[in-house]
Amino acid sequence: MTFEKANRKRIWKFWLGRSILALLFIGIVWVVNLIWFKPFNVRHFYDKIFLEFVINDPETITQIGIPVLSDMYKDELTDVSDDKNQKEFKRLKENYATLLSYDFDSQSSENQLNTKILSWFLGKQVEGEPYFYYDYPVNQMFGVQSNLPSMMESSHKLNDESDVEAYIARLSQFDTKFDQVIDNLKIRDEKGIIPPKFVIDKVLNEMRGFTGQAVSDEIEIEITNDDPIERNILFSNFETKIDKIEGLSDSQKEEYKTQVRDEIRTTVFNAYGKLISYFEELDTKSSNKAGVWKFPNGDAYYQYQLEQNTTTNYTPEQVHQIGLSEVARIKKEMWDILNSQGYGDTTKTVGEIIQALNKEDRFLFQNNDEGRKEVIARYNEILDDISNNLDEAFDVRPKAPLEVKRIPEFKEEGSPGAYYEQPPMDKSRGGIFYANLRDVTETVKFGMKTLAYHEGIPGHHFQIAIQGELENVPIFRTFGLFTAFVEGWALYSEQLAWELGFYENDPFGNLGRLQGEMFRAVRLVVDTGIHYKKWTREEAIDYMVANTGMTTTEVTTEIERYIVMPGQACAYKIGMMKILELREKAKTELGDKFDLKEFHNVVLKNGAVPLDILEELIDEYIAISIG
Secondary structure, eight states: OOHHHHHHHHHHHHHHHHHHHHHHHTOGGGHHHHHHSOOSSHHHHHHHHHHHHHHTOHHHHHHHTOTTHHHHTTTOOOOOOHHHHHHHHHHHHHHHHHHHHSOSTTSOHHHHHHHHHHHHHHHHHHHTGGGTTOSOSSOSSSSHHHHHHHHHHHTSOOSSHHHHHHHHHHHTTHHHHHHHHHHHHHHHHHTTOOOOHHHHHHHHHHHHHHHTOOBOTTOOBOOOSSOHHHHSHHHHHHHHHHTTOTTOOHHHHHHHHHHHHHHIIIIIHHHHHHHHHHHHHHHTTOOSOOSGGGSTTHHHHHHHHHHHHHSSOOOHHHHHHHHHHHHHHHHHHHHHHHHHTTOOOTTSOHHHHHHHHTTOGGGOOOSSHHHHHHHHHHHHHHHHHHHTTOTTTOSOOOSSOEEEEEOOGGGTTTSOSEEEEOOOTTOSSOEEEEEOOSSGGGSOGGGHHHHHHHHTTTTHHHHHHHHHTOOSSOGGGGSOOOHHHHHHHHHHHHHHHHHTTTTTTOHHHHHHHHHHHHHHHHHHHHHHHHHTSOOOHHHHHHHHHHHHOOOHHHHHHHHHHHHHSTTGGGHHHHHHHHHHHHHHHHHHHHGGGOOHHHHHHHHHTTOSOOHHHHHHHHHHHHHHHHO
16 A cells, blocks of 8 residues: 555544544534534533544444444554653543533533533542553553453454454554553653562463463564464454354455464564563562552552542541451351351351362362353353342343353453453443353352352443443443442442342352452452551462452452552442442431332432442432432
8 A cells, every 4th residue: 555545544534533423422513613622512522522532542442332433443553652641641631621611500410410420530530640650551450461462352343354454454563552562661660660570470471371482582483383373362263253254265264364373473472572571671670569658659649549449538547447347247247157057166267167168069160161161151040040030129221131251261360250341332242241260169159149240130230231321421421430339339239139039048159248248348458458558468368368268369369459450449348338328328218218229220320420429319319209
């Protein structure tokens, strides 16, 4: 393609993308005003922010499945250079100032709610400017080394020849993307923001396992007889899907497979090779200090992280004490069940007894592929049962289906026990509950209900999918921007299932529920312990093992997650406690007028909001119900 043709294509995509998205969301009449100036009204401004965000992020366009744009930008990767990131943050600050310039009192009640939610979100982002580089862009939980292959496997469509060519085009850009990430890592290195050694080790193991490569000083790739390309997810995913495409001859398919092999062998593996070399060098500068207290002004940063994640003003000490109190309460309830089932050995800790239960054959699956199939089947049985018996608690349900899948093997080691992936905007698939099946003995039968309710129904799938299907709200309201609400609802769903009778005559299942709640209460203690009280990684692991009964392997993964995501793990229990508090408030004030379905409607039909705004919504619901 000549330079002139390439330039014309770039310009065409740039302008047509903006025009089409404007037509879809807001109408051609005020397109110019929307894009380049302050929109005429605040409702248009909400869409302007969303427009700007997605236009500059092709990978997000692919992941959330925006109609039309998904096809237009499917051959590009997102620019993550420091220059781009700085420009985006500058725009964010400008957007926040613009939002505040609209007259709040003259807005409709609906737009006042929209403005309050968006203002909280943007304001908290702006507040974090002093900590712009205070993160680990590449870690065992997320980063280009795992997120990019996952996006290519789960979100990049391979339905026709243009999708195939776009897939190859994206592979050819891995080196540019990785170079940008390495530049960002170097900036943090200069500022003393370096991951702990054990994080670096996990990342190196993940990348080496992903590529199956040996890297020399010249970043040369040595391919063994067991060709890592054939078993790499970028190739196996492509091979499986291209074979299903109609309209391509066998010879065309083989030619495209050859092109993919070549891009992985050269561009992709060499990009990983550079990042591996960088992390090997970084390892010599790192230490085992786990908490962000080691950063310049680290205590203030952690306070900020707590506020952002919990949407409260709790101090680290308050969160720590709440955690200790909840651990004591839940432990008593667990002892009650253990005593009733003949496991009340007071010479042992709850954690030790649970660990022994975890090894009983009656609670385990076979630790092989057959066992993995049985786990997936059991999760589906649990979800089908609760889905068919929720009419007394819900009159709103997501339209999107739910699927249970295994976490991709290449990223299992550093991944949590499970996570949920929301349906894309184009409705090309439903929600996905990913289960970690790296070691099937970690999936203990009496804990499966709780995990299924949390990740699936009525937890994340209900809340996130329903939010994505909301109508007559700004686009940003269809996304879960607030962890305390999103995770608080999922944890609330575990207790709700117990209240509705889904653990009836299942004492060990209820023990699993309490173990899950204990797990979240312990998080409050260990997260603040690591980042505020300067606990070591090992101290945090010991505390969690003793109080939850989880295996050391599981706990280690969790503790290392909290280390790279400070404050995030505190959102779950804080959010759950607030939802329960507000439900009790509504019950007390409404008495016989209280309706559980109506309460859930208020929570779910408004989408994720900061907890203080949720309280305002519940107070309004109470006032209307009282009449």
